[in-house]
Every structure is written in C-alpha cells, then in structure tokens.
Amino acid sequence: MKVVTFGEIMLRLSPPDHKRIFQTDSFDVTYGGAEANVAAFLAQMGLDAYFVTKLPNNPLGDAAAGHLRKFGVKTDYIARGGNRIGIYFLEIGASQRPSKVVYDRAHSAISEAKREDFDWEKILDGARWFHFSGITPPLGKELPLILEDALKVANEKGVTVSCDLNYRARLWTKEEAQKVMIPFMEYVDVLIANEEDIEKVLGISVEGLDLKTGKLNREAYAKIAEEVTRKYNFKTVGITLRESISATVNYWSVMVFENGQPHFSNRYEIHIVDRVGAGDSFAGALIYGSLMGFDSQKKAEFAAAASCLKHTIPGDFVVLSIEEIEKLASGATSGRVER
Template structure:
C-alpha cells in the first residue's frame, strides 16, 4: 500500500465547553484540525503511510499543531516552518434546531501567506501514490491556487492519483471565484469528492427536486449530478455524501459513488451527532484507504460511509476509529453494545 500526501492548512480550533454559546462562555477548549490534516490522521489510524504538508510558524503554537499530527503517526517532515500565525477557527456546537456556527480568524496565517518556492513537490512526492487536497486550500488566496496547481501537475507527472474534496466555504470565497479556480484544477483530479451542496456552489450543477434546508434529498437526482461532473471535468470517480439534516443533533447519513458507468449507493445511517466537524474528511480518508487496498466499489463506498458515520460520534476534528470498528459497522453491527 503506497504513501499518501495531503496538503492544506491545519488550524487551532477553539470552542466553548459542551453546548455553551460564544456569548455565554468564559472557557474555551483548544484542539487542532483542518480538512487535509483530518484526512491524514484518519489514514494514519488505518495504517497508511501518510505525509502532511503545510506551512506553520516555528513557535510553540505551531509546534503544537505538528505534535497533534505526530502523535498519530502522520509524517510531518515535509512541513515548511515560518511565518507568524496559526490560523484559528471558533466553533459553537449546535443542538436540536439551533445550528452550529463557525467563525474564522485565519487571514495572514503562515499557510495563507505561503510561497510557491517553499514547496519542492518533486521531493515531497517521492515514493507516493496518492495526493489529496481540498477546495478550502486554494480558497485561502495568495499563492495557494498556484501552489495547488503546481502540486497537481507534478503529482500527475509522477503518476499519482489525485483526489479533491470540493469543500466550498462561502466565508472564504465567492461561487464565481471557486468556479474559476476549481475549473483550472479539475483537469488534474481523478477522484472528486463533494457533499450535497458543493457541486451547485462550485460548478453550478444541482440535483432536481431537492430541498436541502427542508431535509429532503432526491438521491436519484444526484446520479445526474455525478454524471455531469464526470462528463464535464473528466473525473474518473465522483463521490457525493448525502446528509439529510433533521436537526443539528440528528442526521441521516449516506453517500453515492459514480465510476463512470455505474452509480453505487450506500446504506443509510441515522446519526445522533456528538461532533460533525470532519465528517466529510473521514469519508474521503475511507475512500482513499479502500482504493489503495483494491476493495470492490460497493465495499469501498460502504467502508467510507461507515467511517464517516463513526466520526460523528467522536469529539474533535480527528476521527479516532480503527479499521475493525469501521468494518463491523459496515457489515451491519450498529447496535452500539458494549464491547467486552
């Protein structure tokens, strides 16, 4: 099983304890997380050799981010050190009909100000088979769109598979900016990962008869979305997570995978949410792990969905689950009974 490289920004996550709101909290818990870092940790927990690439300050807060990855076995040797700031995001967890809320404080972070010449992608990709990034990274601006494009070019030249989770964030860039940049990058991407809204927000492709806010997803409509994405942008695989949001506390979780000729749908899981941040990242990691291990397409999808289902029960950005736990759920053991 080959090495995976992921590239993005890891941030300091600050959140009120429990379900306190920002304005009533006088204590904040500090964790680390970020899309591609979350994927790297999941893969390391599955026994995959994975390197995470970013830029972080050399001070203690930056070192704390590095240490948070090292403790799970993620390779950190390719991380560039420099700059002054670690990006921050504040999370207020929602409950019942009150939505979760995220506030970003990541402008002028070390990662956002990274320069193209700081990354030797030829050396970074030495011995790797897979490269993963998300749409969040180019959305940070500066030279990051160029850096992502350069990374993708060299990854393809060296024969790596490239996956990208579109991960549209309206607080970081507009739909027009996202479409312009991601269209340039799309030609390098083999596996496109999206949620039920990303295809519309980034590429203007929407599923008919779907009311996301009302909790009504037309799963059949996403077949057409996947076909349009693959046909227009040349993706070999399109994976779409399907979240039916009953409330901030309870969702129904499923996904589909299109391989260019056939659509696969997973089982659906009713999920009572502990922490939904990183759910899509754990899905992406499950896909990458399964593809690298040569799993059949339906089994690949079921493993990825089960992994992301379990992530919703784990505090923090990182998915602290084992292959065996994911396998048991994917095979139908979702009782939650005590394991003795």
C-alpha cells in the same frame, strides 16, 4: 504506501458542555483542518500519510505539528515561518440550535506561503495519492499557484489525485471558486463533494435536488454524478448525503459513482457528538478503499460507516480502527456494550 495531503491546520477552540461563546470562561483546545483530518484518518488506517502546510516557528506551530504526529501523521515536509496559526472557534449546537463557526485565520502562515516553500518533486516522490480541497486556494495569494505546481508534478509522476470541493461562501464567491477550481479538474481523478459544492464550484445543477431541506432524490444524485463524470472524466465521484432533522439528529449515507453506475450505502440515524470532520473521514475512507482495491459497493459502505462513526467522536480527527469501521459496515448498528 505514501499518501500526501496539502492544506491548513488550525487551532480549534470550543466552549465545553455545549455552552455558547458568550457564556464560557474556558475553551477546549484541539487542532484540525480538512486535509489534516484526511491525513490523520489515513495514518490510523496504517498508511504513510504526510501532511504538507506552513506553520509558524513558535510553540503553537510546534503544538500543531505535535498533534499531527500524535495521530501518526508524518510532518517531514511542513514549511516553517510566518507569524501565526489560523484559529477557529466552534460553538457546538444541540437540538434545534445549529453549530456555529467563527474564523480568525487572516494572515496565517499558510495564507502567506510562497511557491518556493514546497519542493513538490521531493514531496511527491514515491507517492501513490495526493489530496487537496477547495478550502485551501482562497486562503492566500500564491496558494492557487502552489496547488497548480503540485498538481502538475502529481500528473507527471502518475500520482492519483483527489479533490474535495468543500465550497466555503465566507472565503470566496462562486464565480471566484469556478475561475480557480475548474481548471484544476483536468488533474483530478476522484471528486468528493455534496450537491451544493458541485453547483457552486463547477456550475452544474440538476433538477430534483432540494438544497434547503436535504430531502434525498437518488436518481437526481446519480444524474449529477454522471454529468460531472462525463464532463471531467473522473474515475470516481463520492457524494455525501446528509438529511438534517436537527443539529443533534441526522440521517447519513453516501453514494459512490464509478464505471457509469451509482452505489448507495446503508443509511444511518446519527445522534451527533461532533460533526466537524465527518466529510473528511468520508474522503479518507474513500481514498483508503480505492488504494486497497475495494469494489464500488464496499467503498461506499466502508466510507459511510467511517464518516458515521466520526460524528460520535469529539474533535476534528477520528480515533478509529479498521475493525470498528468494518464491523459497522457489516451491519452491527446496535451500539451494545462490548465486554
């Protein structure tokens, strides 16, 4: 089953042992990025997951492509060219000190990509699903046009399209995001977001949502999902529900809205190892559940369990099996040693 994701993969550098950047004299190295993380998840679930991007034709580009292949992701459609790969530095927080990200991604290969770099007729031939996020369009001048080309071909071929809104204030203003992203919504079947994404990118807010403290109001979440579904005719809306106690301890659950009804997952208390990529694991699990024909409640439980487990795994990519996810989703939450 062929699934295609499109976006940027970056080199990630993190100080070891929860050090701050100022303190460290070495960095742990890995690779990641929103759509790449989704592709890695789906590959591990046994799907033919293709990640599409542009990478420099140098050892760093080779290493990023190799990292993808290590996790089973197919790299057949990656364009090569440009001078550099994007980099991000991650200070992993602890207790009341939050994690911090510093980006060094200007003039990366994907940001300078051209429309002619991607043959979407070929890339999407035989695909069942296409996934993108709101991180990608603001990265480069032609990327909104490249995405528009992809979405039009996906629509012509009957490919299901998902979008994770993923609003990033460091990349563009909400006005810029709305100008680009709202026209894309006519092509989207499955929307993935949190409450802030929906407010900033789609301009829709609902009373009763507390963006500052993250206190949950289930009725308000159901109402906002119903509102965006009515406006854009989405088949599915998936929303992550994070309650932050500290940088180390969160409560985590999700909502899947389908057929006019909200479906809430179990709520997990998480002691975080690495939260980067958790939302992408939710997106990947929701895509997988949809392709496998899960009912709405099973989709919610599977996606919540997958993204809960990602918080315990260092790096952007997950290392999980279907069996591990299903075991947690079924209620095995004790974390007892398996012998």
